[in-house]
Each structure stands twice: as C-alpha cells, then as structure tokens.
Amino acid sequence: MMLLKIENLKTYFESGGRVLRAVDNVSLSVDRGEFISIVGESGCGKSTLAYSIIRLVSPPGKIVDGKIIFENKNLLDLSDKEMKKIRGKEIGMIFQDPMTSLDPLEKIGDQMIETIIEHMKISKKEALEIAGKMLEKVGLPFNRLNYYPHQLSGGQRQRVMIAMAISLNPKLLIADEPTTALDVIVQEKIMNILEDMKKEGRAIILITHDFALASERSDKIAVMYAGWLVEFGRAKDLTEEPLHPYSKALIDSVPDIWMDKEIRPIPGFPPDLSNPPKGCRFRPRCPFADEKCEREPPLVNLENRIVKCWHYEA
Amino acid sequence: MASLKAYIITRSLLVIPTILILLTIVFFILRIIPGDPITAMVGQKVPPEVLEKLRHEVGLDKPIYIQYIDYLKGVFTGNLGRSMIWGRRPVIEEIMDHFPATLELTIFGFAISVLLGLLTGAIAAFRRGGKIDTSMRIYSIVAYTLFIPWFGMLLQMFFGVYLKLLPIGGRITPGNAPQTITGLYVIDSILTLNFNALIDALSHLVLPSLTLGIVLSGAYTRIVRNNLIDVLNQDFITAYRARGVGEWKVIKHAMKNAFIPVVTLMGLQFAILLAGAVLTETTFSWPGMGTFLIERIEYRDYTAVQGAIVFYAVFVAVISLIVDIIYALLDPRIRY
Amino acid sequence: MEVKNLATTIFSIIPKTEGRYMVMVGLAIVSVVIVMAIFAPFIAPYDPIKSSGNALQPPSLEHIMGTDNLGRDIFSRIVYGSRVVLSVVLSAAFVSMIIGVPLGLVSGYYGGKLDRALSMLMDSMYAFPGLILAIAIAAVLGPSVLNAIVAISVVYIPTYFRMIRGQTLSIKAQLFVEAAKAIGATDSRIMLKYIFPNLIPTLVVVFSLSVADAILTEAGLSFLGFIVSAPTPDWGFELASGRPYLPAGYWWMITFPGLMVMLLSLGFALIGEGLSEIYAPRRER
Numbered sequence: 001m002m003l004l005k006i007e008n009l010k011t012y013f014e015s016g017g018r019v020l021r022a023v024d025n026v027s028l029s030v031d032r033g034e035f036i037s038i039v040g041e042s043g044c045g046k047s048t049l050a051y052s053i054i055r056l057v058s059p060p061g062k063i064v065d066g067k068i069i070f071e072n073k074n075l076l077d078l079s080d081k082e083m084k085k086i087r088g089k090e091i092g093m094i095f096q097d098p099m100t101s102l103d104p105l106e107k108i109g110d111q112m113i114e115t116i117i118e119h120m121k122i123s124k125k126e127a128l129e130i131a132g133k134m135l136e137k138v139g140l141p142f143n144r145l146n147y148y149p150h151q152l153s154g155g156q157r158q159r160v161m162i163a164m165a166i167s168l169n170p171k172l173l174i175a176d177e178p179t180t181a182l183d184v185i186v187q188e189k190i191m192n193i194l195e196d197m198k199k200e201g202r203a204i205i206l207i208t209h210d211f212a213l214a215s216e217r218s219d220k221i222a223v224m225y226a227g228w229l230v231e232f233g234r235a236k237d238l239t240e241e242p243l244h245p246y247s248k249a250l251i252d253s254v255p256d257i258w259m260d261k262e263i264r265p266i267p268g269f270p271p272d273l274s275n276p277p278k279g280c281r282f283r284p285r286c287p288f289a290d291e292k293c294e295r296e297p298p299l300v301n302l303e304n305r306i307v308k309c310w311h312y313e314a
Numbered sequence: 315m316a317s318l319k320a321y322i323i324t325r326s327l328l329v330i331p332t333i334l335i336l337l338t339i340v341f342f343i344l345r346i347i348p349g350d351p352i353t354a355m356v357g358q359k360v361p362p363e364v365l366e367k368l369r370h371e372v373g374l375d376k377p378i379y380i381q382y383i384d385y386l387k388g389v390f391t392g393n394l395g396r397s398m399i400w401g402r403r404p405v406i407e408e409i410m411d412h413f414p415a416t417l418e419l420t421i422f423g424f425a426i427s428v429l430l431g432l433l434t435g436a437i438a439a440f441r442r443g444g445k446i447d448t449s450m451r452i453y454s455i456v457a458y459t460l461f462i463p464w465f466g467m468l469l470q471m472f473f474g475v476y477l478k479l480l481p482i483g484g485r486i487t488p489g490n491a492p493q494t495i496t497g498l499y500v501i502d503s504i505l506t507l508n509f510n511a512l513i514d515a516l517s518h519l520v521l522p523s524l525t526l527g528i529v530l531s532g533a534y535t536r537i538v539r540n541n542l543i544d545v546l547n548q549d550f551i552t553a554y555r556a557r558g559v560g561e562w563k564v565i566k567h568a569m570k571n572a573f574i575p576v577v578t579l580m581g582l583q584f585a586i587l588l589a590g591a592v593l594t595e596t597t598f599s600w601p602g603m604g605t606f607l608i609e610r611i612e613y614r615d616y617t618a619v620q621g622a623i624v625f626y627a628v629f630v631a632v633i634s635l636i637v638d639i640i641y642a643l644l645d646p647r648i649r650y
Numbered sequence: 651m652e653v654k655n656l657a658t659t660i661f662s663i664i665p666k667t668e669g670r671y672m673v674m675v676g677l678a679i680v681s682v683v684i685v686m687a688i689f690a691p692f693i694a695p696y697d698p699i700k701s702s703g704n705a706l707q708p709p710s711l712e713h714i715m716g717t718d719n720l721g722r723d724i725f726s727r728i729v730y731g732s733r734v735v736l737s738v739v740l741s742a743a744f745v746s747m748i749i750g751v752p753l754g755l756v757s758g759y760y761g762g763k764l765d766r767a768l769s770m771l772m773d774s775m776y777a778f779p780g781l782i783l784a785i786a787i788a789a790v791l792g793p794s795v796l797n798a799i800v801a802i803s804v805v806y807i808p809t810y811f812r813m814i815r816g817q818t819l820s821i822k823a824q825l826f827v828e829a830a831k832a833i834g835a836t837d838s839r840i841m842l843k844y845i846f847p848n849l850i851p852t853l854v855v856v857f858s859l860s861v862a863d864a865i866l867t868e869a870g871l872s873f874l875g876f877i878v879s880a881p882t883p884d885w886g887f888e889l890a891s892g893r894p895y896l897p898a899g900y901w902w903m904i905t906f907p908g909l910m911v912m913l914l915s916l917g918f919a920l921i922g923e924g925l926s927e928i929y930a931p932r933r934e935r
Binding site: 335339340344456459463465467468471475585586590592593596597607608611619626630631634 | 770771773774775777778779780781782785786787789790862866869870873874886889890893896897899901904905907908909911912915916919920923
C-alpha cells in the first residue's frame with residue numbers, strides 16, 4: 001500500500017544568478033512499513049530531497065515543480081497550517097548531528113512534551129507519561145527526561161531524537177544520516193532501534209552515503225547522483241546485480257571483509273550542480289560512456305527496477 | 315543546584331583581585347602629579363601652616379605604603395574620608411546622595427538600549443540580506459557614533475525649546491520630589507501613591523534616558539542580529555519545525571538561545587553606560603554621580619574626587635559579577 | 651577628475667563585498683577633515699579667535715555657520731578645531747599602539763605568568779569606564795592638549811593589548827609558526843617576521859574603530875573643559891560654550907560642532923567596519 005509518492009520533484013537553489021539543481025526531476029514511492037534507503041555521495045541532493053518532503057528546505061532553496069503525495073494528499077498543495085499538523089504527527093524526522101539538533105537550553109522532557117502538546121490536547125502529566133514510554137522504547141531510563149542535552153552522550157541524544165520523532169506515532173520516519181556522527185557500535189544500536197520502528201508498521205526513509213549500511217537493512221535502495229535518481233530497486237537485487245554504472249562503482253568502492261575484493265574508488269569529482277555536464281551527469285566518470293551519453297538518458301522502467309542509463313545492459 | 319552555589323562563590327572571589335587592581339590604579343593616578351595634590355588643589359596663596367594641616371588631615375604626610383594601607387582599609391570599611399569643601403561631610407554620604415539619580419537614569423537608559431537593540435537586531439536577522447538589514451546596520455553605526463551631549467542637546471532643542479513638550483533639565487520640578495524611600499523617584503512616587511511626582515519624574519527622565527539608550531543601542535543591534543542568524547541556522551531550530559512546533563514558539567526558543575551571548579555584552583557595555591551617563595548628566599543638569607565628579611574636580615575637592623572614582627570602580631566590578639551570575643542562571647551548560 | 655579616477659580604481663581593487671562602500675565613504679569623510687586640518691589657514695574665511703561680525707548671528711552668506719556669542723565665525727572655529735581634534739586623537743592612538751601592540755604580542759607569544767599578570771591588569775582597566783578614567787587622569791594632570799593625549803592614550807592601551815594578544819594566540823597556534831620554530835628561528839624573529847605581518851589587518855581595524863571611539867572621548871573631555879580653554883577652538887568645547895544659549899534658541903553654535911564630531915567618528919567607524927567586513931564577509935544565510 002503506497003504511503004508516499006514523489007513525482008517529478010524539482011528543488012532548486014537560486015543565488016546570485018546561479019541555479020543549483022539539487023533535486024532534479026526525482027520520482028520515487030514508499031509503501032507502508034517499507035524501509036528504503038537513499039544513497040549517494042555528499043552533495044548529490046539526498047538530504048535536500050528529505051527536507052523537501054516535509055517542506056523545510058532552507059532559502060534560497062525552493063521546490064519549483066512536482067508532487068509529493070502522502071496518503072492521497074499532495075503535500076505541496078497544503079497551507080502552512082495544514083503542513084504543520086503533518087510534521088511530527090504523520091511524518092517524523094531524525095537529524096544527522098545529535099550534538100546540534102536538540103535545544104541546549106531546554107530539558108529533554110520539556111522538548112518532548114512541547115511537541116506532544118502541540119499536536120494533542122492533553123495535559124502535561126499525560127504528555128510526560130507518553131514521553132517516558134517513548135524513552136523506554138529507545139532504551140533510555142525515565143530520569144533522562146530531567147536532563148539537559150549536554151549531559152547526554154551522542155548516542156543517547158540520537159535515541160532521544162528518535163523517541164521525539166515517534167512520540168506521535170507517525171506513519172513515516174525520515175532519518176537523515178542518523179549514524180554518521182556516531183561510532184560503529186552505537187551505530188548498530190541506532191539501526192536496531194530503527195528496525196524496531198519499522199516492525200511496528202512505520203515506513204522509514206534512510207538517507208545515507210554508506211552503501212553497506214543501506215544494503216544491510218533496507219527493503220529498497222534508491223541511488224542518487226548529482227540531483228538525479230539513477231537507480232531504484234529492491235535492496236538485495238540491486239546489491240547483487242547493480243545496473244547503473246554509478247551503483248556498480250559504489251558497491252565496488254565499499255570494503256568487504258568477507259571477500260578478497262579490490263577496493264576501487266570512483267575517479268573524478270561530483271559535478272557542480274549549478275553547471276552540470278550536458279547529457280548524462282555521470283558521463284565524465286563513467287567507464288561505459290560513449291557518444292550516446294551526450295544526451296540525457298531516459299528513466300527506464302524495468303520489472304522491479306528503475307534505471308536512468310543508456311547502457312544498463314552492460 | 316549545588317554547582318550553581320559553587321560557581322557563585324568562585325566567581326565572587328575573583329572580584330576581589332579585580333577591585334584591588336582598580337583601586338591601586340586609582341591610588342597611583344591621584345598621586346602621580348609632581349608636587350603634591352593639596353597644593354595643586356588649594357593653590358599657592360594659602361599659608362604653609364594651613365597646607366600642612368590639610369596634608370596631615372588627608373594623610374599625605376605619611377609614607378606612601380602606609381597611605382596605601384589606610385586607603386584600602388578605608389574603602390573596605392566604607393570610609394572614604396571627608397569632603398574638603400563646604401560642610402566637610404563624609405564623602406560616602408555625599409556619594410549616596412547622588413548615586414540614586416545615576417542609578418535611575420542608568421536603569422532607564424539601559425532598558426531602552428536593550429529593547430531597541432533587540433528590536434533592531436531581530437528585524438535585521440529576520441530580513442537578512444535585504445535593504446532593511448542594511449538600514450539596521452547603518453542605524454547601529456550611526457547610533458554609537460552619536461556624540462551624547464550633541465544628541466541630548468538636539469533633543470532638548472526640539473522637544474524642550476521648540477515644542478515645549480518636555481523639560482530640558484533637572485530631575486524633577488523643585489519641591490515635587492516624593493518622599494525618599496529608595497531614592498529612585500519613580501519607585502518612591504509609586505510607593506507613596508504620589509502620581510503628581512510620578513508624572514513629573516517620568517517627564518524629566520524621558521529625554522536623558524532616550525539619549526543614553528539610543529546611543530548605546532547601536533552596539534547591541536549587531537550582536538543580536540548575528541547571534542540570531544546563527545541560532546536560526548542551527549539544526550535544533552529545523553528540528554523544532556520538523557516536529558510541527560508553532561513558528562512563534564520557534565522564534566521564542568531562538569531568541570532565548572541568541573540572547574545569552576548578549577548578556578555577556580551587557581556586562582561589558584555597562585562601563586560604557588556609566589561613562590555615557592556622565593555626559594548625559596552634565597548635558598541635562600542631572601544631579602547624579604557624574605555631575606558630582608565634575609563639580610568636585612572643579613572645586614578641587616580631592617577626597618571627594620578620589621571617593622567618586624573608587625565608587626565607580628567598585629560598582630563596575632560588582633555589576634560584572636552580577637552579570638556573570640545571571641549568565642550562569644540562564645545557561646544550563648555552565649551550571650552542570 | 652583625478653580623484654574620481656583614483657576612487658574608481660581603488661573601488662575595483664577591493665573585494666566585492668558590502669564593506670567596500672563603507673570604506674570608501676569613511677575614507678572620503680576622513681580625508682575631508684584631514685584636508686581641513688592641514689589647510690586650515692586657507693580654508694577658514696576668518697580668524698577663529700577674533701571677532702569678525704556681530705555676535706550670535708544665524709548662518710548667512712558671510713558666515714555660513716553663523717557666529718558665536720563673541721562674534722567669531724563658527725565655521726572658521728570648526729576648521730581650526732579639527733587641528734586640535736585630529737592631533738590629540740591621532741597622537742593618542744599612536745602612543746596607545748606603541749605601548750599596547752608590543753605588550754600584547756609579547757604577552758600572547760610567551761604566555762605564562764607575565765601573560766596572566768598583564769591580562770589581569772589590562773582586563774581590569776578595560777572594564778573601567780574609559781571616559782571616567784580619562785577624566786581622572788586629565789583632572790590630576792591639569793587641562794592641556796598634551797595631558798589630554800596622555801589621558802586618552804592610557805584609556806586605549808588595553809584595547810590594543812587585548813586584540814593583539816588574542817590574534818597572536820591564534821596565529822601562534824598555526825602550523826607555520828611551529829615550522830619556523832623547528833628550523834630554529836629565534837623568538838624575536840618569529841614574532842617580527844611571522845606573527846606581526848599577520849597582525850596588520852586586525853591592527854588596522856582596531857585602529858580605525860578605537861580612533862572613532864577616541865574622537866568621542868576627546869569630544870567628551872573637551873566638552874567637560876579638560877582639554878582646551880578659551881579662546882582655543884575645539885569641537886567639544888564649542889558645544890559647552892554654546893549650551894547656555896540653547897534655551898534662547900541659538901541652535902547653530904551647537905549643531906555644527908556636534909555634527910562634525912559625529913561625522914569624523916562615523917568616518918573612522920565606517921572604515922573600521924568596512925575593513926572588517928572585507929576580511930570576514932558577513933554571512934547571508
């Protein structure tokens with residue numbers, strides 16, 4: 001059952017006469033309870049995509065075209081007031097840096113209660129109970145509600161973020177690189193919590209540059225490059241049989257302790273999004289590129305796979 | 315909250331060396347002139363026995379280190395000597411006569427400067443990059459380069475002389491002063507329900523506090539603006555919005571966070587406030603510490619001048635202590 | 651004509667930030683006043699200390715800023731007054747720099763007890779109201795231009811000290827200083843050849859801003875009678891002289907001198923603010 005459908009989304013940044021096409025005509029869909037990862041290098045537009053969904057793109061960024069259909073409503077048509085009701089309650093977000101995503105001047109409990117009361121007309125006491133239950137879910141003791149953010153470790157703060165994000169039981173959770181600022185062991189714990197959230201029926205969109213992480217936990221993977229969606233499909237299939245040269249390159253660049261694989265970094269640099277190469281944006285770095293690639297490749301719809309490439313059969 | 319107490323105690327102890335240094339500086343400044351201060355103050359035409367007597371009274375015939383110890387003892391016991399003119403009253407009493415006037419002016423001036431600074435800084439932050447932002451910046455620079463006596467006199471001319479709307483000098487119409495409880499006319503008149511005095515006092519306060527407040531607000535505009543912009547770009551602000559928290563609440567949280575560094579600035583600005591008050595008082599014939607200082611310099615009242623400057627030093631040190639404590643109260647990261 | 655070309659050339663060299671407008675305007679204002687001071691005898695139409703017309707005349711064609719209570723031309727007094735203001739303020743700034751900068755550099759570089767002691771002293775002085783400190787010194791020394799220079803320079807030494815010390819600390823932490831030490835450069839060589847050149851941008855900004863402030867301090871001291879006495883013209887002093895005539899509506903004795911104080915201070919402030927903007931552009935987002 002489809003929960004979120006992004007259609008031809010375009011989010012551009014306009015500054016000083018230059019237009020940065022951060023999200024350029026991206027379409028994707030997420031079903032209820034589905035865990036999808038959006039993978040790509042820094043600057044490929046995946047974070048912008050996440051922020052676009054909840055319409056919190058910072059200026060000078062703007063959503064210029066497309067539809068974001070959430071439960072049969074186009075979020076881009078909603079008023080600010082209506083959108084505010086969706087944020088937190090229907091869609092929750094977890095941020096990358098746990099050090100800066102909590103208000104340093106408010107206690108954890110107060111921040112959580114504020115969110116809950118904003119959406120539900122209940123008493124402070126009841127809100128406090130809910131907050132306590134949420135902390136329990138992420139494995140934190142009740143007394144942390146009285147703590148200030150700086151008194152907790154990075155991993156604990158991230159758990160608080162998750163607890164806050166789920167306190168109103170949203171149907172969709174967007175996690176923007178939630179583990180990048182944490183060490184590997186804590187990372188594992190956080191990912192486990194996310195999986196628990198999925199088991200409770202929530203859809204999860206994980207934004208990450210870590211392909212290994214994505215392939216471990218997700219149902220589906222979407223690969224982004226230079227503002228484009230270049231491949232989208234079931235995680236297992238895509239990892240075993242990537243069709244887009246960039247996906248192939250990403251997989252090849254990931255170290256794998258089980259296989260005696262040669263690590264091959266991708267040559268070159270990601271393009272300038274205000275002046276991308278003509279035709280296929282991956283062309284300068286692609287081993288399969290030829291004259292055909294001087295034209296923008298079409299989005300090919302295969303069974304259970306979408307690829308944006310002329311040479312996916314290679 | 316135990317750590318808060320610890321912080322207050324540690325911070326209070328730090329005040330002492332600061333005060334000592336300032337007191338020492340004052341001590342040496344007032345004794346660096348060649349010759350001796352009594353002669354310089356009183357003049358040559360006085361017979362030498364009288365000079366000797368005066369010198370002895372003030373203790374200038376003792377060796378310098380004894381003078382220093384006596385001086386410090388005096389300050390810490392509140393004994394600042396006696397005035398050398400008129401009724402020879404204790405200096406500390408004369409200071410206390412004049413201090414409430416300065417305090418009242420300073421409080422109102424400070425309030426205006428902070429409010430104006432917050433307002434202009436917030437407007438600039440929320441409209442950053444545009445013409446309004448630039449004009450706020452121009453306001454800020456023009457404000458702090460205003461020459462206080464000049465600006466005060468312009469206001470006097472306009473509102474006092476041309477429009478005849480407000481008084482141009484003094485603290486209150488003679489005879490209208492309310493019964494003294496705190497020495498602050500506004501509070502005293504409210505406490506004694508003397509609304510006549512209240513209106514009178516307030517009307518005399520308007521121009522001087524506006525002068526002081528506007529000139530000082532310039533420094534706040536920029537700091538408020540920059541801090542607010544930094545805070546608004548922080549992740550936790552986006553996180554609040556992502557949870558659907560109302561925009562006004564988000565602004566409230568942003569202002570709270572942005573305000574804290576401003577508090578530190580307020581502590582530093584306080585010294586400038588006092589200096590500005592001296593010029594304001596002179597311009598508006600306001601009977602406060604500034605007028606007292608200038609007057610006594612003119613009359614060569616050595617002990618009174620020393621007493622006044624010592625008072626300023628202690629006052630500044632105490633205020634900076636209070637500001638630091640307020641900062642600790644506001645920012646939980648310091649306490650825990 | 652040449653001025654316009656010169657201005658345009660300078661304008662194009664400076665990096666394209668908002669700051670350059672401020673610097674240009676500031677420089678223009680300051681240059682006008684400096685020219686006024688240097689060429690005073692040629693610019694002032696009348697002798698500033700002798701009566702040249704009827705007393706208390708409003709601005710007119712003969713006296714573009716009017717006359718004061720003794721019939722002296724106010725414009726001429728302002729032109730000559732600029733000499734006092736500039737000489738006091740610039741000399742004081744120079745003295746403050748000569749003392750404050752080396753102290754800050756050495757203190758920041760060596761650290762240790764010397765640094766702690768000096769910092770404590772300088773911080774205490776910095777916390778004390780500048781004008782009041784200047785008044786104390788000027789009161790004790792007696793009113794004169796020289797004493798004003800002493801008083802004002804003492805007030806600003808802590809400012810230079812703090813800024814230079816702070817910058818020294820951050821420059822010291824950079825790798826190239828470590829590298830210099832590693833190849834055996836002596837301390838004084840490091841300070842002079844490596845650290846000091848990097849201090850210059852900050853120094854220029856601090857100079858402009860503290861001169862802007864010093865102008866207000868000088869005007870304040872002058873207003874209170876601690877610098878000049880009649881008949882010498884000085885802007886702050888003019889304001890005090892004109893004050894008794896205010897209730898009677900004689901506005902020109904006060905307006906023009908006060909305006910000059912503000913303009914000159916503004917000029918230096920714009921230079922300082924503009925330069926600091928150019929070195930560290932204001933973030934838009």
